[in-house]
Amino acid sequence: MILKKVKLAMVFIACLFAGNAIAQEATGATAKQVVEKFQNELIAVMKEGKQLGYAGRYDKLFEPVSNSHDLTKIARIVVGKESEKLSEEQQQKLIEAFSRFSVASYAHNFKDYSGESFIFDSEEETARGGVVVHSHLVIPDDKPVKFDYMLKEKGNSWRIINIIANGVSDLALKRSEYTAILQREGFDALIAKINEKIDNYSKL
Amino acid sequence: MNKPYSGTHNAKITQLISGLLIGAAISLGGCATTGVTEQQISTNKDDPYESINRKMFTFNDNVDDYVAAPISDAYKWITPQFMQTGVFNFFNNLKNINVVINDVLQAKFAQSAHDTGRFALNTTMGLGGFVDVATHVGLERNDEDFEQTLAVWGVPQGSYLVIPFLGPTTIRGIPGAAFDTAANPASYVGLPVQLISLLNTRANAEGALKFIDEAALDPYVFTRESFLQWRNNLATDGKAESSLDLDAELGEDSAGSAAKGGDTVVDNKKAPTLHVNSEIK
Numbered sequence: 001m002i003l004k005k006v007k008l009a010m011v012f013i014a015c016l017f018a019g020n021a022i023a024q025e026a027t028g029a030t031a032k033q034v035v036e037k038f039q040n041e042l043i044a045v046m047k048e049g050k051q052l053g054y055a056g057r058y059d060k061l062f063e064p065v066s067n068s069h070d071l072t073k074i075a076r077i078v079v080g081k082e083s084e085k086l087s088e089e090q091q092q093k094l095i096e097a098f099s100r101f102s103v104a105s106y107a108h109n110f111k112d113y114s115g116e117s118f119i120f121d122s123e124e125e126t127a128r129g130g131v132v133v134h135s136h137l138v139i140p141d142d143k144p145v146k147f148d149y150m151l152k153e154k155g156n157s158w159r160i161i162n163i164i165a166n167g168v169s170d171l172a173l174k175r176s177e178y179t180a181i182l183q184r185e186g187f188d189a190l191i192a193k194i195n196e197k198i199d200n201y202s203k204l
Numbered sequence: 205m206n207k208p209y210s211g212t213h214n215a216k217i218t219q220l221i222s223g224l225l226i227g228a229a230i231s232l233g234g235c236a237t238t239g240v241t242e243q244q245i246s247t248n249k250d251d252p253y254e255s256i257n258r259k260m261f262t263f264n265d266n267v268d269d270y271v272a273a274p275i276s277d278a279y280k281w282i283t284p285q286f287m288q289t290g291v292f293n294f295f296n297n298l299k300n301i302n303v304v305i306n307d308v309l310q311a312k313f314a315q316s317a318h319d320t321g322r323f324a325l326n327t328t329m330g331l332g333g334f335v336d337v338a339t340h341v342g343l344e345r346n347d348e349d350f351e352q353t354l355a356v357w358g359v360p361q362g363s364y365l366v367i368p369f370l371g372p373t374t375i376r377g378i379p380g381a382a383f384d385t386a387a388n389p390a391s392y393v394g395l396p397v398q399l400i401s402l403l404n405t406r407a408n409a410e411g412a413l414k415f416i417d418e419a420a421l422d423p424y425v426f427t428r429e430s431f432l433q434w435r436n437n438l439a440t441d442g443k444a445e446s447s448l449d450l451d452a453e454l455g456e457d458s459a460g461s462a463a464k465g466g467d468t469v470v471d472n473k474k475a476p477t478l479h480v481n482s483e484i485k
Contacts, residue, residue, distance in 0.1 A: 105419060108418070109415075146442075166434070166437065167433060167434065167436070167437025167438075167442055168429075168430050168433045168434055168437070169433060172429065172433065173426065173429045173430060173433070176248065176425050176428075176429045177420070177421050177422045177425045177426055177429070178421070180422050180425045181421055181422050181425075190421070193421045193422075194421065197418070197419070197421065200418065201418070204418065
């Protein structure tokens with residue numbers, strides 16, 4: 001009986017491994033590759049940042065950000081248990097606004113290039129099947145900034161769900177903010193604030 | 205002008221610190237009555253005094269807008285960049301003494317030797333600290349203070365507090381700041397020097413303040429979260445990040461396994477786990 005169970009477990013584990021291998025072969029992109037592709041695209045936009053202007057950077061970054069980040073999942077995590085109270089329509093509205101806000105903040109904060117480069121440090125698997133890619137941004141004449149990307153598998157590709165910059169988790173930060181606003185001021189105020197910030201980014 | 209000041213000045217610092225402590229005690233006491241209603245709204249365990257903290261935050265924000273920012277802008281306008289950098293380096297170099305003391309208190313002896321070397325090099329070759337020679341030769345700055353030492357010793361962080369004029373701290377941060385002020389030579393050299401130190405601190409915070417202003421939907425929560433995470437990261441020398449990963453994972457893991465199944469399943473499954481998640485934080 002016990003032997004049978006062990007056998008079953010072995011078969012199950014073997015299937016898991018096989019599944020992983022097939023998934024990776026199909027897409028070919030590991031977590032590290034997803035992060036590095038995105039970082040390269042970001043640096044490329046920074047290099048022509050001034051000529052592109054804000055609108056140009058936004059357009060050029062929309063695809064890279066959407067393809068490397070799981071924006072739908074992130075948007076759902078940041079509203080936390082408040083998501084129970086949101087209608088399907090509100091959730092869609094939030095995901096849409098959140099996605100635009102994410103791209104806008106990249107377009108605003110990575111506006112020009114002065115010799116920055118991302119360096120890959122290491123990669124580790126977390127206990128629950130995620131991967132953390134450790135890297136840092138080298139800024140000439142300044143302290144480097146640590147960027148740790150937390151990725152999860154979505155379908156058969158890897159997507160970024162959190163970025164930890166110098167130990168500050170973007171996901172945790174946003175979750176506190178978004179849930180606080182939802183509790184204190186409600187859904188419409190949250191969307192209005194997001195839109196106001198996007199608007200400010202486009203003017204700055 | 206400086207000399208006659210220094211005698212009374214020590215007394216002034218002690219007065220200021222005790223004033224702040226009393227102020228904090230009063231605000232904490234005052235909160236006890238409102239705390240009950242507030243806690244029902246508040247989701248953050250680290251911030252039971254949110255309602256009074258928010259008021260202090262708004263007050264500090266106004267002080268900054270109308271007093272500190274204009275003075276700091278004027279300082280930046282009249283002072284050449286190399287002087288600003290020099291002043292920044294000078295005060296930073298004095299902080300090295302603090303860093304070394306705290307290295308020793310945390311039993312980081314190799315690091316304390318490194319930081320002593322930094323201080324010696326910058327004070328001599330770096331013309332009294334105005335030039336940061338040490339960083340150029342590869343002796344990077346370590347960030348240690350007494351609050352971190354207390355954390356290493358196992359003192360709990362305590363509640364988050366926003367102190368008038370001084371900004372965010374925690375209960376553990378108050379004795380931390382008092383010790384660091386006492387151990388910093390800049391505290392004893394007279395008011396003009398301290399004013400420059402304050403100006404310099406404000407001028408250097410410009411970038412961070414601008415970032416919060418641009419990015420934060422709720423500047424109070426944004427400041428609190430980033431402050432607490434940043435302090436935690438310093439106290440654990442970057443090792444806290446693994447717990448942050450876990451934190452993030454807990455929130456979405458059930459969703460992660462369900463994600464392949466379809467999005468509608470995710471919604472139902474996510475809520476309970478996220479609840480656990482915020483509790484853990």
